[in-house]
Amino acid sequence: xxxxxxxxxxxxxxxxxxxxxxxxxxxxxxxxxxxxxxxxxxxxxxxxxxxxxxxxxxxxxxxxxxxxxxxxxxxxxxxxxxxxxxxxxxxxxxxxxxxxxxxxxxxxxxxxxxxx
Amino acid sequence: xxxxxxxxxxxxxxxxxxxxxxxxxxxxxxxxxxxxxxxxxxxxxxxxxxxxxxxxxxxxxxxxxxxxxxxxxxxxxxxxxxxxxxxxxxxxxxxxxxxxxxxxxxxxxxxxxxxxxxxxxxxxxxxxxxxxxxxxxxxxxxxxxxxxxxxxxxxxxxxxxxxxx
Numbered sequence: 505x506x507x508x509x510x511x512x513x514x515x516x517x518x519x520x521x522x523x524x525x526x527x528x529x530x531x532x533x534x535x536x537x538x539x540x541x542x543x544x545x546x547x548x549x550x551x552x553x554x555x556x557x558x559x560x561x562x563x564x565x566x567x568x569x570x571x572x573x574x575x576x577x578x579x580x581x582x583x584x585x586x587x588x589x590x591x592x593x594x595x596x597x598x599x600x601x602x603x604x605x606x607x608x609x610x611x612x613x614x615x616x617x618x619x620x
Numbered sequence: 621x622x623x624x625x626x627x628x629x630x631x632x633x634x635x636x637x638x639x640x641x642x643x644x645x646x647x648x649x650x651x652x653x654x655x656x657x658x659x660x661x662x663x664x665x666x667x668x669x670x671x672x673x674x675x676x677x678x679x680x681x682x683x684x685x686x687x688x689x690x691x692x693x694x695x696x697x698x699x700x701x702x703x704x705x706x707x708x709x710x711x712x713x714x715x716x717x718x719x720x721x722x723x724x725x726x727x728x729x730x731x732x733x734x735x736x737x738x739x740x741x742x743x744x745x746x747x748x749x750x751x752x753x754x755x756x757x758x759x760x761x762x763x764x765x766x767x768x769x770x771x772x773x774x775x776x777x778x779x780x781x782x783x784x785x
Contacts, residue, residue, distance in 0.1 A: 515692075515700055519723035586638075588727050589750050592719075593641045595670055596748065600645050602667035607649045607657060 514591050517561035522546070523554050527563060527577070534576035536569075641748045651735050654742040655712035658733070664690065684709050688717070704728075713737075719748075726752050 517523060522544055529535060529543070541551040555575055558564035565578040647654055657663055661680040669675035669692045678689040678701070689703040704718035712735055719729040729748050736743040 515721070515723060516694070516698060519700055524724075588721075588724060589639070589641070592729060592748070592750075596641065596643065596746065598670055599668055600643060600744070600746070602671070603658070604645070604647055606663065606667045607647050607654065610657070611649060 514561050514563075517557050517563055518588075518591075520554065520557075523558055526551075526554060526558060526575075530564060530575060530577045534574050536572040536574050538572070540575065639750045641746075643746045644743060645746075646738065646741055646743045648741055650740055651712050651737040651742040654744065655735055658735075658744075659709075659711075659715070679703075682706060682709055682715075704731075728752065 525544060526540055529540060537548055537551055537555065540555070541548050544551065555564060555566060555573075559566060559578065562578045564575055566573050566575045568574075649657075659682045661677045661682075664677050664680065665675045668690060672695060674693040676691040676693065678691055680686075680688045680690075682688075684706055686706045686709070687703070688706065689701060691699055691701045693699045701722045702719065703722060704720050706715065706717045707730075708714060708716040714735065715731075715733045717731050719731050720727065727750070729750050732745075732747045734745045734747075736745065
C-alpha cells in the first residue's frame with residue numbers, strides 16, 4: 505500500500521494558487537525552474553520555494569539535468585479533483601476514527617452514561 | 621468483545637463511483653449520545669480535524685439552513701479553513717451538509733450522515749458526493765440530460781429532495 509504524506513501537508517501544498525498553477529503547467533510536460541518562473545512573474549528563489557513544498561507533498565519530483573533543475577509531476581499524478589477527493593477520503597476516515605476514540609474516552613463521563 | 625462485535629466496529633469503505641465515498645461504522649454508544657457528541661461544537665476540536673492539527677470552531681449553527689466554518693491550525697501555526705451549510709438536521713437520525721475547503725473553493729462535497737439505532741450501539745453511515753459548483757450549475761440548468769452518469773443523477777435527486785423538504 506502506498507504511504508502518502510500527511511493530509512495537512514497536501515492541503516498546505518494545494519492551498520496556494522501559484523502552486524496549483526505550477527501543477528497545471530507541469531501537467532502539460534516537464535519544465536525547468538526558470539521556465540516555471542517566467543509565466544508566473546516571480547523570482548527563481550520564489551519558484552524554488554513553491555517547488556520544494558510541492559516536492560515534499562510528492563506532487564512534484566525534480567531532477568538535476570546539467571546546471572538546471574527539471575521538474576515534473578510527482579508520484580501522485582492526480583488532477584485537482586482526484587487529489588481533492590483522495591485527500592478528503594483520508595480525512596473523513598481519520599475523522600471517524602477520532603470520533604470513535606472520543607466516544608470511548610468519554611463513555612464513563614457521560615451524565616446519563618450506563619455505569620457498566 | 622467477541623469477534624462478531626469487533627467486525628461490526630470496523631469501517632466499511634466503498635467507492636460506488638469515483639465521485640462518491642461511502643463509509644459505514646458501528647460505534648459502541650447509544651444513538652442519542654452519538655448524535656449529541658457529533659453535533660456538539662465544544663467537542664469538535666477533539667475529533668473533527670486531521671491528527672496533528674488544531675481545529676477551531678468559528679461557526680457551527682446546527683440546524684437546517686445553518687452555516688458552519690472550522691479553522692484548522694498546523695503545528696507550525698499556518699491555518700486553513702473549511703466551511704459549508706447544513707441542508708438538513710433531523711435529530712437523532714440524519715444530517716446532510718455541504719463541505720468546502722477554502723483553499724480550493726468551488727470543489728464541494730455533499731455529506732450525509734445517517735445514524736441507525738442498534739440499541740446500545742449505533743451505526744453511522746456516511747455518504748459523500750463530490751461535485752464542482754460549475755458541474756452543479758450546469759446540471760441544475762440542463763436538467764436530466766442524457767449521458768449524465770449515475771453519481772450526478774443521484775446527486776440531482778438528492779438536491780431535489782432537499783429542496784422539497
